[in-house]
Amino acid sequence: MIEIFHYGFMQNALLAGAIASVLCGVVGIYVILNRLVFIGGGIAHSAFGGIGLGYLLGANPLVYAILFSLATALGIGALSERSKVSEDTAIGVFWAVGMSLGIVFISLSPGRAPDLFDYLFGNILAVSSFDIMIISSLTFGMILLVALLYKELLILSFDPLYGEAVGLPVFRLRLLLLSMVALSVVVLIKIVGIILVIALLTIPGAIGRQRAKSLKGIMLLSILLGISFVSVGLLASYHLNTPSGATIILAAAATFFLSTILSR
């Protein structure tokens, strides 16, 4: 059963999954505490516009996905704070515009888009060494940011109104957090795809929150959970011959429901 991990592509997949789990564990809990789950969904879907543009220009789609998701994160953050547009309206608009742009760009691209489905639903088995390099450097950067701004992010998440009163740059920190979500989303697109990204970003943290009491404990637990979900999902998808991304998410979701029932 374990011998499948002798394949090079399987080792790559597992490594990418483990690194992404670290990222999800560190950033995911802030997504939950700041109620950014659907902003994350909007950011992920808007990234499709960048992937389409990448195809059209014949460049690496992930690079343009980063640009689109960052622009969406800052756009939603600025629009909901500085204009009369409510946050969920802004999310809805960016979500749909990103998807539409992606579809239009792809329809304009010469030839077909062979790995389009990989971006929508993920294909962890197709992760390249270059992808792993991008994933690890983004993860490292994110951990560094959280370590440097731990006390700031705690105030922002718990009581932004008070933070403002003690001189915390609340608006800029919020934009930074949204940008971190955007970059995390791009990392995860390769693994579980645009449509499923938000599950991997939130489910480990959600279970961690049911089981651990401190913020650091939740982070640690959700990292371990993420790694288990990726491993179990990979194994299951290999033996059941099902898509890896969806299988990983279903493994996570099953654990989440079980944990929720048990914590009643």
Add this chain to the structure above:
Amino acid sequence: MNSYQAGDPAVYIEDLSVKIDGRRVLEKVNLRIREGEFLGVIGPNGGGKTTLLRAILGLVKPERGRIEVFAESPEAARKQIGYLPQKSLFDQRFPITALEVVMMGMYGARGLFSRYTSRDVDASWEALSLVGMADYADREIGSLSGGEQQRVFVARAIVSSPRLLLLDEPAAGIDSAKQIEFYDLLRELNEKVTIIMVSHDISAVSAYVKKVACVNRRLYYHDSKELMAEDIEEAYHCPVEMIAHGVPHRVLRSHD
């Protein structure tokens, strides 16, 4: 600018008007608060009480007029101010201990990127003891009662040893049996620090504070604890229960 001397007002407000979203929330407010004062600010909802506190903190820009806190601009004086915002509906399951909440009060002294020091931890313990919550330091904030939570938030407001304390509806969420204890705590704190407390609870305010002001866009203040019935009615636009010396007596007059 930094020419504050003993005897100068802790807070000096002159001809202050504040507009929020095109609506004038405060108009021509004048106020002078001596150091050591305990001022209760009452007034109807939406009358500008919270905005007055936020203006003293420098969080809202005056449309006109001047505010000085310890002879400095509100922004410059912010480090000397402790603040207890209006009870917000924070996530009661947030993974944070009482001690961690109190430590937030040291943010102003530390600033971006730097860590809290061991002295900040000691100060937080001290602040928790002062409000009688040291035994609860490691408890999650959500597992505490409303009154205990407010004490923790008071500890957060005083942990940086401020000279001025701004409290926005501090007794909200505390059951009435515990309120007396809570106000006694505030009175104790007032021995060392100037306090401005916003409240809608007129009877509590008049029983515990030294001076009362009434805010409804304009501010009515006579440098004393007794408010004129006319002032309160002017502010509330209707007859209210009138209190003097902590002894309630009703002023019953019909609406116009």
